[in-house]
Amino acid sequence: MRDVKGFMKFDRATPPKEEATQRVQHFKEFVLAVPEDHSVTQAARCMDCGIPFCHNGCPLGNLIPDFNEAVHEKNWKKAYDLLIETNNFPEFTGRICPAPCEGSCVLGINEKPVAIEYIEKMIIETAFERDWVKPNSPLNRTGKRVAIVGSGPAGLACADQLNTVGHQVTVFERNSRIGGLLRYGIPDFKLEKHLIDRRIEVLKQSGIEFTVNADIGANVSWEEINIEFDAVVLCIGSTIPRDLPIPGRELKGIHFAMDYLEKNNKQVAGDDIPDSVQVEGKNVVVIGGGDTGSDCIGTSNRLGANSVTQLEILGKPPEGRTEANPWPQWPMVLRTSSSHEEGCERLWSLMTKEFVSQDGIHVSGLKTVQVEWGVTDEGTRGLQEIDGTEQVIPCERVFLAMGFLHPQKEGIVERLNLNVDDRGNISTQNYQTNQAKVFAAGDARRGQSLVVWAISEGREAAIEVDEYLQGASSTLRSKEVSLLAV
Numbered sequence: 001m002r003d004v005k006g007f008m009k010f011d012r013a014t015p016p017k018e019e020a021t022q023r024v025q026h027f028k029e030f031v032l033a034v035p036e037d038h039s040v041t042q043a044a045r046c047m048d049c050g051i052p053f054c055h056n057g058c059p060l061g062n063l064i065p066d067f068n069e070a071v072h073e074k075n076w077k078k079a080y081d082l083l084i085e086t087n088n089f090p091e092f093t094g095r096i097c098p099a100p101c102e103g104s105c106v107l108g109i110n111e112k113p114v115a116i117e118y119i120e121k122m123i124i125e126t127a128f129e130r131d132w133v134k135p136n137s138p139l140n141r142t143g144k145r146v147a148i149v150g151s152g153p154a155g156l157a158c159a160d161q162l163n164t165v166g167h168q169v170t171v172f173e174r175n176s177r178i179g180g181l182l183r184y185g186i187p188d189f190k191l192e193k194h195l196i197d198r199r200i201e202v203l204k205q206s207g208i209e210f211t212v213n214a215d216i217g218a219n220v221s222w223e224e225i226n227i228e229f230d231a232v233v234l235c236i237g238s239t240i241p242r243d244l245p246i247p248g249r250e251l252k253g254i255h256f257a258m259d260y261l262e263k264n265n266k267q268v269a270g271d272d273i274p275d276s277v278q279v280e281g282k283n284v285v286v287i288g289g290g291d292t293g294s295d296c297i298g299t300s301n302r303l304g305a306n307s308v309t310q311l312e313i314l315g316k317p318p319e320g321r322t323e324a325n326p327w328p329q330w331p332m333v334l335r336t337s338s339s340h341e342e343g344c345e346r347l348w349s350l351m352t353k354e355f356v357s358q359d360g361i362h363v364s365g366l367k368t369v370q371v372e373w374g375v376t377d378e379g380t381r382g383l384q385e386i387d388g389t390e391q392v393i394p395c396e397r398v399f400l401a402m403g404f405l406h407p408q409k410e411g412i413v414e415r416l417n418l419n420v421d422d423r424g425n426i427s428t429q430n431y432q433t434n435q436a437k438v439f440a441a442g443d444a445r446r447g448q449s450l451v452v453w454a455i456s457e458g459r460e461a462a463i464e465v466d467e468y469l470q471g472a473s474s475t476l477r478s479k480e481v482s483l484l485a486v
Contacts, residue, residue: 003072006044012112013042020342024301027188027268029095030338036074039122042115043071049106053328054116057104059456060086060093064101064116071119080127083120088157088455089199091128092182094121095191097452098291104328128198135205138166144469147172147229149216149412152180153451154442155235156199157458158465159208165466169208170229174215177269181237182451184262187295189302189338193269217411231437231465234412234426235458238404238443244287248355253363257292257401264299279397280304285366287311287352288401291337296399298339309345309393313371313383316348347393351383356392365392407444423447431461432468439465 003009015034017023023030046068054064063082070079083090097117105113127133144167148155151173159169177183179196204210214220225232241256243249255277263276284305286293289312300308317334325332340346354367370389376382406424407413413420419427419434425447426433426440433440441461442454 003044004048006041006072007047007107007111007114010041010045012045012115013038014115014118017338020338023189023338024298024342027302029189029192039119040072040074043068043119045107045114046072047107051106053104053106054101054114057328057330058101059450059453060459062086062101062120064114067123068114068116068119071123076123076126076130077132079123080132083123087120088160088459089153090120090124091195091199092153092191093117093452093455094124095195096186098450100330100450100452103330106328108331109327133202135202135207136160136164137206138164140166141168142166142470144168144230145170145228146465146469147225147232148235149232150180150235150237150442150444151178151210152235152237152442152454153182154237154444154454154458154461155180155233156203157455158233158235158441158462159458160203160206161459161462162465163203163206163208165462167466167469171208171210172214172216172220172225173210173212174218176212176271178210178212180235181454184265185258185292185295187261187265187299188268189298190295193265215411217415222412222415226437229437230469231439233461233465234407234433234438234440234444235442235454236407236412236444238406238425238448239408240405240424241400242402242405244352244400244402246352246354248357248363251355251357251363252361253396254355254398254400257286257288257296257399258404260399261292261295261299264303277397278303281306282396283394284308284397284399285311285393285395286399286401288403289314289346290401290403292403293399293401294337294339296401297344298337298342300397300399301339301342301344305397307345308343309347309395310340311350311352311366311368311393312346312348313351314349315372351385353390355398363396363398365394366398367392404443404448406447431457431464437468439468 016032018030046065048065052065055061067079067082099117101116102113107113146162146167146169148159148171151171159171163169178200182196260277263273267273279300282305284300286296297308319334321331349370350368351371352366352368355363356365356367358364368391370386371383374384416435421427426445428440428445431439431441439461441457
């Protein structure tokens with residue numbers, strides 16, 4: 001690096017955000033623009049350490065020290081070329097990735113890590129502004145056709161990779177718009193949908209075909225797909241949510257988080273949703289402390305909720321790493337999202353025992369009890385209720401954001417009699433299912449995970465599909481690209 005003492009000179013600094021009182025008035029992104037030198041300074045904090053643990057932390061194996069150095073040198077074209085070697089969609093990961101690379105940053109041992117996610121976003125946005133992002137059309141076609149079922153990050157990454165090596169790819173999406181989780185699961189204030197449209201247009205110009213309102217096994221027959229395509233990749237996500245089967249679950253006003261988010265995203269896009277969930281003037285409780293729960297908080301604040309409370313069954317995480325959570329493990333520390341900043345009461349170590357109602361029809365509150373980890377009567381460790389801590393939290397809307405169990409079985413999974421693992425995910429051997437021409441990738445195969453892992457899954461699955469079709473793959477795995485660059 002040009003400035004070998006950059007990590008000593010400069011503090012970590014990410015772009016400022018619009019004030020919370022202002023940004024809750026709209027659903028647009030709210031991170032404010034900064035001058036180019038801001039990114040250059042942040043890139044200078046990279047130590048160019050001898051063993052880049054950030055490579056290991058990133059599921060894609062992004063060439064992080066290399067593109068940091070290019071940004072520090074203001075060689076944005078080189079930075080872009082390095083970034084897209086391993087990442088198909090930096091505009092997505094640069095906004096919504098929790099940045100496991102930063103958790104592994106060597107500087108993070110005793111200082112705040114390099115702002116890798118922010119730098120990644122600035123690289124790709126600079127590339128779009130300077131018209132460097134071009135369609136990646138192959139010189140020759142192989143004559144092989146591949147169907148991708150699902151247009152989320154795994155499906156799009158797999159399609160991009162397979163198209164690059166010459167296969168003709170068609171992406172099938174059962175919704176009316178392309179994007180899957182990116183479009184329907186993530187609120188616009190975190191990822192505006194014109195960014196997805198911008199990327200889809202590039203993919204279309206590269207030769208990838210897209211078909212919407214196409215539910216394989218429902219309005220599109222498997223027999224038709226089987227005849228027309230040489231290989232099929234299922235990227236259908238993990239869409240069955242974890243429920244909370246306790247007394248009062250049947251009451252009105254209790255919703256799965258993703259149903260709420262999807263309907264609102266469609267409304268923001270201009271769709272008419274007659275059964276949308278109304279929260280204006282309501283007291284909202286979100287059960288679950290992850291990103292989906294956080295998205296429900298930000299959405300509810302924007303839709304005029306009277307109050308928002310988030311419940312987490314686990315204890316409050318520490319402010320910093322403990323001895324049991326050393327670097328370079330993912331830091332299990334307290335995180336406050338932008339949605340939390342906008343207004344939310346966070347309650348920890350609470351178990352919901354019952355949904356209560358005043359009229360027998362609509363939810364009016366949650367009966368909870370505090371819990372702690374202890375030894376059960378059987379001698380195993382588990383959650384124990386604390387006597388005398390029962391309380392009722394008043395609310396008129398409840399959103400269940402406790403994660404997802406597995407992909408939907410009804411439809412193509414059952415139609416093809418695909419094997420599933422003990423968690424209910426599609427079982428594969430090198431991404432190939434028990435049906436030879438059918439592959440699976442992303443959350444449907446791996447289980448609920450991160451967008452960056454979905455992109456990695458799509459890329460890796462593309463290699464296996466290419467080998468199946470051609471006998472040998474002409475692509476390189478992300479980690480191999482990283483090794484070649486060292």
